[in-house]
Amino acid sequence: MYWRLRTYIAWALAISAFLVFAVSDSKFLNAGNLYALVQSFAVIGIVSIGLMLVMVAGEFDLSVAGTVPLAGLVAVRVSEASTVFVGVLAAVVVCGAVGFINGFVTARFALPSLAVTVGTLVLTTGLGFAIAGGQIVTLSDYEAGIALDSPIAELFSFRSLLQIILIAVVGLLFAKTWIGLGIRAVGSDPNRAATAGISIMRTMLTVFIVSGLFAGIAGAMQGVSLAAGVPGDDQAILLQAVTAAIIGGTALSGGRGSTLGVVAGALLLTIVSNGLSLQGTSTAVIQLLNGGILVLVVLVNQPLQTASKRLLDRTILKGKPATV
Amino acid sequence: MTRTSPAPAVLTDVNAGATTGRTRIRALGEWAGDASVIIAVTTVVLFLIACLVVPEFATADNLRALLLSIALVGIAAVGMSVITIVGRLFSLSVSATVAVSTIIFAGALGLGPWFALVIAVAFGAVAGAVQGVLAGRLKADPIVTTIAGAAVMIGIAQIFSEGRTVAGAGDASVFAINIAGVLPMQVLIFLLVTGVAWWIHRFTVLGRKITLVGLNERAAEVSGLRSWPLVIVAFVASGALAGLAGALLASESGQGNLQLGATFGFDAITAVVVGGISVKGGMGNPLNAAVGAFLVGLLSNALVLVGLTYETQLIVKGVLVLFAIIITGVASQAKNGARR
Amino acid sequence: MTATATLLSVEGVNKSFGGARALTDVSIQFLKGEVHALLGENGAGKSTLVKIIAQVISADSGRVVGSKADLSDVAMVFQELSVIPDLSVRENVALSLRKARNGVIPKKAQESRIREALTSAGLGGIDLDVPVEALPLAQRQLLEIARGLASNAETLILDEPTATLSDVEIRRVHDVVRSLAAEGRAIVYITHRLAEVFELSNRITVMRAGKVVANGPTSDFDMASLVTHMLGAEHRAGVVEIFDNTFDPGGARTLRVKALSVANKFNDVSFEVCGGEVTALFGQIGSGADEVVRAIVGYSNLDSGSVRLDEHEISGLSRHGSQKAGVSYVSADRVIEGVFLTASVVRNLTSGVLPSVSRGGVLTNAKEIALAKSVASRVTFDESRVRQPVGSLSGGNQQKIAIGRALATNPAVLVLNEPTRGVDIGARSGIYRALRKLASRNVAVVVYSSDVVELRELADNVITMFRGKTVSEHRVTSVTDAQLVSEILNGTA
């Protein structure tokens, strides 16, 4: 109930932000600008959906900050030696493997995933530097990237469409299948979920591998698109993904989260940064505005929770067993 | 037919605990938490190994450099650990607090180094208090609150500093002296901060309350404890220590800017996690954060001295961190056979 | 007794946790069409045994033989609730219909089976989409049972299914259990409510310290022999003790509840409790009785009314405020808010009285230990175990610690919510004794209970509640069980 409210609020915020910019800046609704908006959204969206699954399972994946740039480097390096398709595939496989390690170690040794993924974050960052080998990593054929990004129906590109489709597929699987239910159950209470016959190992592997794969896809396609890979950790994307997930109503404590909410959260972030940079707003103002939005989300949280609890109490009383 | 055993991770009994024979170890481990004891032991072992096999490691100069390299991050990590222990995960505004404090310290340096230090610490405390009120009294999500806090701090600081480096109009060399010729001031402050934080956590009512709230907030409430003042205390401590780290950082070159201390936040989280403090709250001690910072610093230092390239250093460090964490997991699993 | 086929048998099962032996060579047979009661004091090994049967944990040695090789026809209702808080009612029941392979959840197809199971468990009208977390504890317990029913298993194991339920729901559960047995299933029934054993079961197995000490048809036992088997001969004297209801009335403080209301929960509740008395609120699920005790200790936003301790208004206070005013609370939910599982007994016991075990804000270890030991003895907990983590104690001992935690604060008013849920008969009498002793020190005790037997042993006064309103107030000595039960069921005598 309450968490559904959070989804609505995220959407309300995203839509209001959209309207504000649409009204205040004539260039905002320009197809070219909306294209840029969708491009950025797809990247944040896919990374935050992956992270959301992990968070719903009650875990966290810091290594995303390492796998995104690693995927870019692998994709560019391998593409240079072979084809772009093989390059992207290699990057995605590598990141899936990192996800596997995260999931396996977390489940097998019953460790806090925050700790595990600190390790894999350092590891993947190191791998990134090793792949770069102190050299500049570029893809001499940057036409491939331009093709990947060439507009489809003015607003989309192959890259953004693929990412959006993946978001939708995962969203559906999460909402409609036993897998999604299992993830929520494990996140809500791993011990009880295990008693109900849900394999914690399988759930952990699922969420971390998806998170790794999605970070890999985002990073690899970004790498091809930029025709370059940069070593180092990308904390900005991690921070944006967490923020989107939380604005969308994902609980850090696990068990709750909806794809729609997170999509709205990612949309809100992209719309705000797109709209502000269109107007050339200074970073100080952007920072303050971002801070303001977050404080708002945080502040409406508590009253809302109380209100929805009241509502729940009433429905429960109505649905009281017939015996009373 | 005979049953085969399901994965050990599914053991569910809340009664999980040590055998009678292990009870004493458990009682011993209670103040430090199981995981953190193992990490501490691992750290000592690695330290001894480094002393024996890494050339140039066990020299006074290098050990001093090692301690200096972790002192400031360590101070920030000790502050961060209080937030983790009270059950509010992490603060993501530590880097921002450090950066802004360097500017405040540099700006106030003309009025004397100690005064500037106090101002910077006070700023950190106030910034922490505001976030603490949000996260404690208004029960806001700590991660979002601190992301917002960081954004607001950087935004305001940018308006005032216009992004420029602020050069201090004074002499901060008092923080660069070596006490008794051997112990650098920064390290002394780090050790003091760690010691005091450990003592408060271990021996005082305040520390006990913070632990209890972190362990089980609802049970603490049933006992009549209020969690929000303790959450505020934790954020104030974290903010003040981040301010202290920022002031000391600025004192190194007498300047402050928004780029300084950018890595402190994540390094402090790493120290807390690697030190074995449970992110679920209540388990662990500020000392563990200091040990975590030391372990990471030790690895970095030793790997450089061994002559590894930067990328190899990172890879080895990542593997060792994973390894240390897995050992912790295996050991604590053997002890109680339950998840987390 | 027509059906005598063995549906499930346990043969020579052993199990230790670390060095502690939980089960020693346990062999039991469960027969088709029978309700088989499994009894024993806290920590006797009952839950361990049934968890081994349900494949949640594995035995060190021995076998479990069922009619299906993989034992997929055994369903279990767990003692520690295994309903998942963030999932909805529908999803929780659906989980037990899940087949091993993953796929799309057939929502429509399951709907009727889910409804059916819920109805048999007494949750007929419930909203399927409510998150379980929002349900009161008792409804969660019924849901747990519904989950066991939904899977339609041949053998159904119920581990203390009625511990959190009041009499009406208990009766409903009994009906369901009987009809399931009549359909030819084997039911394993664990309980600490010895009265229901004779009503319900066909066969009894008693365990003590991990061993089977008695086994046979119910007709072979009577209450006295059961208790002897459970506790061993040496315990016998303590159990049947009748409590002395006289107390010293001088200088007592008085708790006055006037016209208290919380929307959707209860309405216009008034009563008085004097120091030295134990007053019980008696009502079934949804009667609001448990909400009244939570409101007194500062857990609800009151809509109207007042709560006074002597002349001090305490109704607007938070939990912290009411504790300061002298009102202590023992929660019904032991694991979630009763104790700090990973902390030692000492730390649990001193958690509410840190100022008195410290000087100038610095804790004094000796004072902590001394206080813990004295409280431990008041709740008859073994003093030598005060340094153990509470999580390593049996359920009964954990409950003693939860109560000790409240006693340590030397309250003027002690409020308890279901104080002996899941506690065995031996430990239970210890807890009653401690509470009576406390009352005789002029503490006003308010307890919510859904167990008539408990009222008899513990309370001086009983206030019955029905649909959020008080029905009437009685001296416990001057009212019959039938009248009390009738009042909470129908709202009239």
Place this chain on the structure above:
Amino acid sequence: SSSSTTPRASGSSDVTGMKVTLLTVSQSCAYCATHTDELKADAQKAGVDLTVVVNEFDAGVQAQQVNQVISTKPDAVILWAADATAILPSLARLKSAKIPVVLTNTHPQTDDTSLWTAYTGPDDTDYGRKAGEAMVTALKAKGQTSGSVVVVTGVPGTPGAINRLKGFTETLEKDAPQVTIAGTQNADWDQTKGTTAAAALLTLYGKDDLVGIYAEADNMLAGAIVAADRAGYKPGDLTMVGSNCSIEGYTNIESGAQQASVLLSPYDDASLAWQATLKVLQGDDVANETFIPPVVITNLNLADCAAAVDK
């Protein structure tokens, strides 16, 4: 001469009201902030409508900002690339959208100079060479013709870090073959990391014949100076050479803790970019590449650096 500010055709009526977008990297680094402010002031003087877009050194974000800018069709774009290679596809897009591009500060990693209209800014290899010359000169002044130096570099794998080291190494090999580079550590353009990196280098090579430290930026050198101080070196024991002459370098040269820096003034950087932009707007011819001539700053000509650090 250190200042390349020359009179220019500001305020000429044909550029008034024209739209220019500045895609820059940050506003929280001193150099970047001055660079932006200077361009803003120039634009205002000329009556040009300048929009400033910042990406906080995120190449992915910058790529989307380029897409966005293309949709707004400005008369020219001034672009400080967040990454010297990742900017190439964006440059290709700008080129096909026929928007003139003035690149500033960061030279793209390509030989295809047709991707932009004008580049103004430093040549990193040249900056490295000048730093090498400064090192050799300072060492010779002390009579040191042999020994070893260590280098604190920026982010590994970035052109700035690679090229400055390249130029520095070249010059040392040429002018002082007896002085060798004992080791390098990266400090990611970060002052704190500069301290740690230098501390490690000092532990590793300090005992030998270490005579100097080169840091690819003054702020990292400020960190290195702290490390040297902690390791017991007195100011002047080691020859300290930095780069950029930022405020850290200025104060350290002033105090004698640092011997030299290579001036890179945000004012010159911005001013060159603006001159090129004006020419582009006016439709004049503009040189494809204009490099800021690197100038070595020591305490003898410290005044030349004063303007760059607002002293």
